[in-house]
Amino acid sequence: MKKIILVFVCLFFCNADILNHNIDDKTIINLSKECNNGNGAYGSCVEMLEKLKLGCKKNNMNYCGEYGRILNVDFDRREESVSLLYKACKNGRPAYCYELYKFDVYARGNLKRAKEVAQIACENLGQSNEIIKKETCFMSKKIDECIKNTNDINPVKCSIEAMEKYKERENYGRK
Structure with a gap:
């Protein structure tokens, strides 16, 4: 249920250029664009967030930072974002x-x-x-x-x- 709410919010509030400054994975960039276009592509939003989360678990600091930033800015899940932002910050980002x-x-x-x-x-x-x-x-x-x-x-x-x-x-x- 949380994922559905998260995706619904993203369809309306995510920035169109949400991933363009630190993520060079074309799949994630395309998923972000699909998610942000508001065409009901909420599956793209879920997939994008899951890929960022997975990349963070694999210690990709850009993925951790972007995942944390999205949770903070676009989803108002600030407390959850803190550890992700701090991890990216302390590890060269x-x-x-x-x-x-x-x-x-x-x-x-x-x-x-x-x-x-x-x-x-x-x-x-x-x-x-x-x-x-x-x-x-x-x-x-x-x-x-x-x-x-x-x-x-x-x-x-x-x-x-x-x-x-x-x-x-x-x-x-x-x-």
Whole structure:
């Protein structure tokens, strides 16, 4: 029953380019496109998710990261996604550190891990991810300041405010 609900949600909410940045398996990319077209191809959604899950079990970190990201972003199965994103992050896939850092600050208040994974992203993201790299470098330092300065403000609130100010300053909401 969970699979049916998961697939139904995917038919309406998954991004069309959900897998294109880290998965080069043409079968999975095609399944993603079929799933995202909303043509009732829910079997494609199930198959795509199962292939990602299987690839993750075989320690393909791109599959773990994408599976975790899809569960987090598209299916609101955030708690389930955490271990997958962390596994990918800690094993050479810093883009997933970024996903986890945002979730840890905004939703979980886990600043210790947010700082850890933001620092990993900062140190390991390449020039193609310059915007994210810049944010994670700034925020890893800012989160540390917020944790140390508990006298003035709640550290989680401090971190969230720092993220919001950073995004405003960097004009993330460009029109």
